[in-house]
Amino acid sequence: MVANRCLAPSSKLTVEAWLGSEVFIPGLPEIPVHPLYRAMDALLAMQDRLEERVFFSTANLLNLEVDIVFLGALCQGRTTSLPQAA
Numbered sequence: 001m002v003a004n005r006c007l008a009p010s011s012k013l014t015v016e017a018w019l020g021s022e023v024f025i026p027g028l029p030e031i032p033v034h035p036l037y038r039a040m041d042a043l044l045a046m047q048d049r050l051e052e053r054v055f056f057s058t059a060n061l062l063n064l065e066v067d068i069v070f071l072g073a074l075c076q077g078r079t080t081s082l083p084q085a086a
Helices: 002-007 012-022 033-045 047-061
Strands: none
Touching: 002 012, 012 033, 033 047
16 A cells, blocks of 8 residues: 555555556465555554654665755756767
8 A cells, every 4th residue: 555655646445456457466465455454554653653764764874964855856857968060
C-alpha cells in the first residue's frame, strides 16, 4: 500500500485492483487486502517517529546537518553546444 501511494496514488479501495493488475513480485502469493490495511494502520500510528528516523538516517548517510532537503529533478537541465554551420 505504501508503494501504491507513491506510484499510483488513489483511494484505499482501489489498491486491490492495482495489486491484481499492475503488481508482480516473483514468488509472492496473492495477498488479501485486509492484512495490508492493518499494516498501513500500524505505519500511520507511528508515522511521526518513522518519518523522523528515516529523515535522520538519510541525513546521516549523506553526512549532512539539515532541517529540510528539497530535490527538484525537473529543475535540472543539460545544455550542449552544436557546431555552427559555415
